[in-house]
Amino acid sequence: MRHGRTPANEKGILAGRTKGVFLDDLGVLQAETLAKSLENIEFKEIIVSPMERCQQTAKILNQFSKNPLKPNIDSGISECDYGDWSNKKLSTLRRKPLWKNVQERPSGVQFPNGEKMSDMLDRVKSTIFEKASKLKDQDNMLVVSHGDPIRSFIADSLGIHLDNFQRITIDPCSLSIVRVTQGNIQVVSVNNRVQVPTQTKKKKKFGSVLGGGAG
Numbered sequence: 001m002r003h004g005r006t007p008a009n010e011k012g013i014l015a016g017r018t019k020g021v022f023l024d025d026l027g028v029l030q031a032e033t034l035a036k037s038l039e040n041i042e043f044k045e046i047i048v049s050p051m052e053r054c055q056q057t058a059k060i061l062n063q064f065s066k067n068p069l070k071p072n073i074d075s076g077i078s079e080c081d082y083g084d085w086s087n088k089k090l091s092t093l094r095r096k097p098l099w100k101n102v103q104e105r106p107s108g109v110q111f112p113n114g115e116k117m118s119d120m121l122d123r124v125k126s127t128i129f130e131k132a133s134k135l136k137d138q139d140n141m142l143v144v145s146h147g148d149p150i151r152s153f154i155a156d157s158l159g160i161h162l163d164n165f166q167r168i169t170i171d172p173c174s175l176s177i178v179r180v181t182q183g184n185i186q187v188v189s190v191n192n193r194v195q196v197p198t199q200t201k202k203k204k205k206f207g208s209v210l211g212g213g214a215g
Contacts, residue, residue, distance in 0.1 A: 001144055002212060003053040004030040004060075005172040009214035014093060015053075016086030016114075016211070017079055023056050026196065030173035031057045033194040035064035038175075044139040045131055046071040049078045054144045057173070061142075071144070076127030079146040082210070083114020090209060102210060107162040121152040121162055128153065132180040147212015150176060157187050170212050 004027030008015035015021045023031065038061065048058045048071040055073070062068045085093055093099060101109050102117075110116040128143060135141060143150075147170045155165035157178055169191050170176065177188040 001034070001057070001142065001175045002147055002150055002170050002172055003049075003051070003057040003144060004028060005214055006053050008087075009172055009211075012090045012214075014082055014085055014088055014090055014211050015079075016082035017051065018087045019052070021051065021053050023053055027053070027057075027172060028060065029196050030194050031060040032064065033196050034173050034175065035061045037194075039064050039066050041065075041140060042067040043069055043142045044135055045069075045141040046144070047074045047077060047127070047131060047141070048072065048144040049146060049149075050075055051079055051146070054146070058142075058144045061144075074127060074131075076123050077143055077145040077149055079211075080111075080117065080120045080148045081115035082111045084112040085114065085210075093210070103166065105163055106165065117148075117152070118162060120149060121156060124149045124153050125156060129180065137181045148210065151212065154178070154187060154190055157185050172212070172214065 004023040006015065006021050006027055007024050008018075008021050010024065046058060046069050048054050050073050055071070058071045062071070098109065098112075106117045108118075124145070131141060151168040151170045152162060152165045154168055154170070154176055155162065160167070171191055171193050173194050175192040176190045177192075179186040179188055
């Protein structure tokens with residue numbers, strides 16, 4: 001699942017690994033709504049990104065769970081390191097020459113003083129497979145992460161090249177289900193969104209948005 005909405009999501013800011021980014025009021029409501037729908041599901045493992053917004057989301061889920069389980073923080077599923085692009089407005093970043101490559105050939109992109117997108121996929125994939133290999137086929141594992149790591153993993157699981165991963169939408173606090181059994185992988189569902197009342201605002205359009213956008 002992706003973390004709930006944050007002020008950075010709403011303002012069109014690429015938070016990345018910036019510290020101190022927490023859920024806004026809507027993000028908290030999203031997490032509470034999803035938590036209620038998952039309260040009867042028993043998870044054998046919960047892994048969470050080190051970013052505060054993911055830890056906050058996981059904490060809310062545990063508050064509503066009938067089978068609470070201490071989450072394990074794992075940097076393997078952390079947000080992409082956008083380097084110098086972190087904490088910048090998307091409206092500014094989209095004017096940079098690298099933006100076109102991010103949209104069309106992300107597999108070859110390395111952010112200035114940051115991470116390669118292909119390396120992001122590799123670490124997310126290896127982390128999830130390693131954790132899943134220690135569980136039984138019928139066990140449930142919850143992964144609380146971010147837009148780009150999740151949709152890159154979903155794309156890879158569907159056999160979609162990383163260059164096309166931005167065709168997949170992962171909204172804040174959405175749930176995607178992937179079944180991993182004995183080395184086989186099957187995508188069950190993608191971007192199951194929670195329904196909460198919101199005030200409709202006119203959205204700026206940035207094409208395929210880094211970080212997943214605000215939904």
